Amino acid sequence: MNAYRAKPNLVPWPPLLLVSLTLAAIVLHLFFPLQMAFTGIRILGGVLIAVAxxxxxxxxxxxxxxxxxxxxxxxxxxxxxHGPFGYSRNPIYAANIVLMVGMGCFAMNAWFLPLAALNGLLTHFLAVRREENHLIARFGYQFELYCRKVRRWI
Incomplete structure (x- = not known):
């Protein structure tokens, strides 16, 4: 039996990454402040948070x-x-990245920006690849067709 068929991962990486990298951005900002001070940056942050x-x-x-x-x-x-999965194979993970950028803009904390990119990279390697292996093992050709129609991220 395929090891990926039962479940994709032992650890729920995406929520753990979101929380830990958010905390890392806050702690880094306390010790090494990196401000983002643009007109309307907090409004942009609020909009990004709401969208995410x-x-x-x-x-x-x-x-x-x-x-x-x-x-x-x-x-x-x-x-x-269907739903948001008709536009992205990983809408929750894409929204997590947008959420981190939004939190950074709202808090005017620039540390969120590189850590949001790191979140995407780590999510890809720790979760997305394993989840896709799980889905191909479970759903086979149906999942292959879906992958041809819908992009992985956006």
Whole structure:
């Protein structure tokens, strides 16, 4: 049996990365302040946060309605290709990156920007690749067709 068939990961990396890198940005800013001071930066941050949270909630509702797991370390019972998953194979992870950028803008903390990029990179290698292996093992050709139609990120 394929090791990826049951579940993609042992650890729910994406939420752990989001929380730990957010805390890292806050701590780094305390010791090495990097300000972003542009006109309207807080408004931009608020808009980005709102958009990210809306995408997250939309994706979570879509997964819930499809009766499959929201947790990234559990096995999927259904291949979800509609809702925000019709635009991105990883809308929650993309929203997490936008959320970090928004928090950085709102707090005027520039540390969030490189750490948001690091979040995307680590999420790709620790979660996305394993999740895609899980989905190909579970859903085969259906998942391959979906990958041809929908981009991984945006």
């Amino acid at each position: 949270l809306a995408v997250d909630l939309w994706a979570m509702k879509t997964l819930h309605d499809a009766r499959t797991t929201i947790m990234p370390h559990r096995g999927s019972s259904h291949l979800v290709t």
